[in-house]
Amino acid sequence: MAFSASSPKEGMHFSDRANATLFPTDDPTLISFDYGAPGPTLLPTSLITLAAAARFARPDASNALQYGPVTGDKEFRYELARFLRREYGDEDVDMERLVVTSGATQAFFNLVTIFTNPATVFLLEDPTYFLAAKMLRDHRIPSSRMVAIETDAETGIRVDLLSTALDSLSARDPQPPDVAGTYPYVLYLVPTHSNPTGSTVPTPHREEILRLARKHNILVICDDVYQLLHYDTATPPPKRLVAFDDLAGETGGNVISNCSFSKIFAPGARLGWIEAPKRIVDAIKLAAVSYSGGSPNHLTSNLLIPLLHDNHLHTHLTHLRTQYSARLTAMLTALDTHLGSTPGVKIHRPKGGYFVWVELPADVDTTLLRKRVVEGLQSGEVGQQRVTFKQGADFSMSGDGCRNALRLAFAYYEPEVIAEGVRRLALVLRAVGVGV
């Protein structure tokens, strides 16, 4: 068997290399602070090559190609639990409470189907991850069943407002419909280094969220994809919210930690895991989508076994933290330099994750600003700065809040590119009167 390096037959070779990824990286002149992804130089090409060779060399290689067990490959979950115990500093992580997924997005999509009924009310942070709300709309969940809870850009969801909202909801409908296996409420949260504001919910607030979840029978789906990306080495991040639930016992069943390898390894792997109490894991096992396909991404999970086993993923993650941290520092330094003394500008300073949230003077409309920037990019308007950002309104539950804010992703580019991008951004802002 042979593989050709070039085209074996004329006209049968693919030659269009543009748009090979989700991002238009074929435009090297553009600095896009939109991309919530590791940059090309941080993708583990050597690691995956060696991991594949190691896994396929084993005598049980064919098991990686068969339908996998419903909650995922046992050896992978064993190694993953070992990795997480070390990274979280939490001995309570148990492979029996881990379920392999094909990434946090697909897992969230499936969880909404499996654990809700047509009367379930969804509580969301406001601002929130823009695609989470859109995924709920794709589930035909009407706005009347989505409740926005204001967040604080430092401490995340306002737990006092969450409590008030739940009291009011349960007073309105004191007997929420009881459909076996479903929850009357789902709370979607990015509790650690959130998307978009970079906020982290403090430990006492986590305890209060769990108390409310028990009281009102809420399923809290935590997008924990940034939990392992904490750059403040002096203080650890709060424990993930699921650790406050009763993981091993009979009373647990209110929190799911929905995690991914996208930010700590490779988005293209489309591999993730759920950590959840026994009751939830048991329910996932019974879902037809689990059984019909077997383990999601069974092959890819098998490729990661050697990386986890020999601690290469730990080494890689340590490297990523250093790199991401340097990128965050570069962004904050550049923002301070260009906008630090501008009245009305507030630069939020996350301790981890992927995003810096910037609030501008109240009269700046970042939705209009982005429209101008993108139109300028397309028309090639003279003087146009080749930089983009995400407008704050994209993350607003009403679609109309946070109009004076913008989100900057710092994980994708090298520090010097980030500095240049922020310089361009400052010029864009100056053109609309910010920092003149």
Next chain:
Amino acid sequence: MAFSASSPKEGMHFSDRANATLFPTDDPTLISFDYGAPGPTLLPTSLITLAAAARFARPDASNALQYGPVTGDKEFRYELARFLRREYGDEDVDMERLVVTSGATQAFFNLVTIFTNPATVFLLEDPTYFLAAKMLRDHRIPSSRMVAIETDAETGIRVDLLSTALDSLSARDPQPPDVAGTYPYVLYLVPTHSNPTGSTVPTPHREEILRLARKHNILVICDDVYQLLHYDTATPPPKRLVAFDDLAGETGGNVISNCSFSKIFAPGARLGWIEAPKRIVDAIKLAAVSYSGGSPNHLTSNLLIPLLHDNHLHTHLTHLRTQYSARLTAMLTALDTHLGSTPGVKIHRPKGGYFVWVELPADVDTTLLRKRVVEGLQSGEVGQQRVTFKQGADFSMSGDGCRNALRLAFAYYEPEVIAEGVRRLALVLRAVGVGV
């Protein structure tokens, strides 16, 4: 960087090799005709090893690790379209109408969410693939919105009954709710070499299904995973149903061909594709689940590029067809030998796919029989035959039909094991009076 061959530290090595796949293959004495999967000797271990090495050796290796484009990697879709044009003998397969998925199961689950509303009525073959109906129940779709259409074990869904059912449904509710982007009806079908009966819908029936789909605004989701597994070399299978829709034009939008690499390459790859008209592809692109995660299984799709490009997948598929065909022959021969002359026994003879459907005398209850067999296996009862099968009622929409039928999967085992399994099955049947 090094990978250890054995445990680097005591107590840190995973040693439990049992249940490494979805199937309890750790019991070598059991012959299970349940498994709808390629057997271990048919899994392409060498191919995937070489493909991974080839793909990762390319200078653009890191693109395989990034978020992929929403409808999937362009080069993969180019090579896939080329492969399908050859295998289907249909020049109309176009990469722009292919969308990468993480397998037919997850794709079906997502399509139901994206394209239906709380009033959509689901029409299903009866008997049907048992997990399809269960997936609909996991979507909280009540029985009142599922309509069973009787099938013929040779020609599949009874098109006359489908037409009558639709007339009656549309008379009952002449104005089905119009929710943008959704369909009032979904028809789920395995049109070619069906699961469970092995039936194939003839071409004129396909034309009639399309006519009905246009008339009533039905979305027909075809589980086409056996379309490429046709073993009757004298006659080609009918064209897939999507080819009767208007794939490139503006009037198309009623049929989705939901396909998978599970049966033609490896279930663990969790990789598949959808072929659909432009209108449907455009809608999938807009779904948040597509954008948030990027292409499903982007990495795995990249591994298959070299296999498609150098026609290794064609060679492998040709090999699989020969092997599966020999297994089917072994099963039919053994069934003829042991049960061929038994009054009341009807052995259906599929021309492809994975399954043989056997009807037994009306007084035989295969649900009870399987229960006895499984209990015998567990208790180690003397004289128990170590063989299992799927009971017909599992595929019945009411859960109570087809009680005198059973489904035998023939893809998993070598011909001589199949012959032995059928011998055991005949002994089991003899014990309940069939073929005494």
